[in-house]
Amino acid sequence: MNNMPLTVRRSIEVMGLFFLGWIVVLGKGLLTPLLMAFFISIMLLPIYRFFQDRKFPDAVSIGISLLTLIIVLAGIVWFFSSQMSILIRDFPTIQKNVMNHLTSLSEWVGSKTPFSSQEQTKFIREQSNNLLNYAGNLLGSVAGGVTGILVFLGLLPIYIFLLLFYKNLLLRFVFLWFPRDRHEKVGETLGEIQVIIKSYLFGLLIQVTYMTILLGGILMIIGIKHALLIGVIFAFLNLIPYVGALLGNVIGVLLTLASSDELWPILVVLGTIAAVQFLDNNILMPRIVGSKVKINALATIVGVVLGGEIAGIAGMFLSLPVIAMLKVVFDRTDQFKQWGVLFGDERPERSPMDVPVLRWRSDRVRKKLEEENKIEPPHKD
Template identity: 85%
Template structure:
């Protein structure tokens, strides 16, 4: 049988990716909670296995694991709502400070531009009316969004329970897709995906905790109001690569401006966030996560945008672990290795146009690029084709 031409194979791959994306968009309301449940169930596996080894029935071990999850989530929700209650109690002061800042800004604009205070007031009123109209229309959509959120939260524990209960059946289903001679590679891929997801998600939990304590504690020492609220909001938004940190800075500045009559706290907040983020990105997070997979910035940003378009905030949070999972699969599949290279951070220092060896898919080249980019080597087994090329 003649082998399929390479151009035809690539065209089929791109077409398949298009239809896969189309299916994901159409089924996002089903897939988003299922994917979240899948990641959470992997995090709960150590708890489940602890009780399962002690001869607890499967249903009981899973129920205890879900109870631990509910307690943790309830603690986070209680902490966040308590901080929001403090913010609401300070609303009269916030309103007063906002008016003072707006007056100062109006006077500065009047001194620098030909617009009078009356013209500025008229403009603000006009925009306020437009804003209220927009907010009214938005509230109609929020009602439907609340219903969707309640359905999402209702399905989540059911999905988690069923994924843990039927995990062996699902694993058997996966293995039956592949011939026997590939089962060892499939087992290796599944194990590595589990390690990567667990290290990433547990790392995020640790990151949320120390970012809230570190950032909130430092801002409290400086004397910033609502320091813990700023800390927890920034810690959660920081989970969204690149975009989240920018939103966290904006919200931190707005909360500080509305709670203070002076401008120096804004500079203090921005400086503290920058210092904590530098410490997180360069020292703490790399040591905590310790993943063997590094995703390049281009793939991360595109993944966050695509995830946001498909499933909103949930998709933005899930984008990075999904890309990491896909990279593990692509790296171990001969047909899709080029996509693994596209997602990865194994950046050659020299151009493949000038150095032909960089065009080859060999184990030696991959190891060299991993060393140059300070990436832990994968555990992929040697391929016969690699050995021939080397």
């Protein structure tokens, strides 16, 4: 393929990306749980290896790892259900507060516009009916997707078990794709992928924990109702880059507005979320996850939107680790280095139009840019 003209090689690359995307869209029902199981199995590797080193059989080591995962997920579900039961118990108060806010809003609109209270009431009633119809259709689609969700949850532990059980076979399959003189580089790439994905996912787990405790604890001390629920919802939504933080702010405001008859708690919630997010983005998260791989904002946003279009919320969560994994592969493949540059954040200070060396496929140039952008090379723990 190296003897082909450059335009032919680039055309084949673009066609390959097109067909790869087509296969992903057609096979998303298979690939989404498989990718999720792959990333979770990487997180479970330390537990699996702990018991394997103590001469436990493979099946027992994997079973204990899965049991640990199930206990953690059960704890999360219990926490959500307990918080939602508190929210449902406060529903009459929420309904009363919502009506008070709507009345205040109606009076303000009436004082600033020519619309009377009757016209506003008619408009609200019409929009409420439309909203109810939309909610009914949405619930119908959700009910229709229950089977798919159950299949997804049923396949997940099976895939995790099989990926861990056959990991050596799968690794041999990967090595057999490459000639012997490339095996050392392939091994280094696989090791870096494991380190980066494990670091990223464990970092997200720690992030969800301290965001929930920090945000929920501060709001609880201030006296905001449903503080823990706001904290845990924002912590989980914050895992979705850019989009999740916006949705978390909106849901936090709606919960606060519904549970309080005053407006000052909204400002408190927004201010607290902004302060906690600033602390998370600039101090805590960089120290926990590190900066082993940096994905630029453009690639992140496009990846999140594309993942959401392909596989919904699960695709949005999976988008960033998939891009990070692809970047590691592209950076260490001579044929696809340009795609690694496109995904990365190794931004040159000067333009390649003025500095010819920045146009080269050079590992030395890449490492220099990584140092300038404070990107640490992955290392095994």
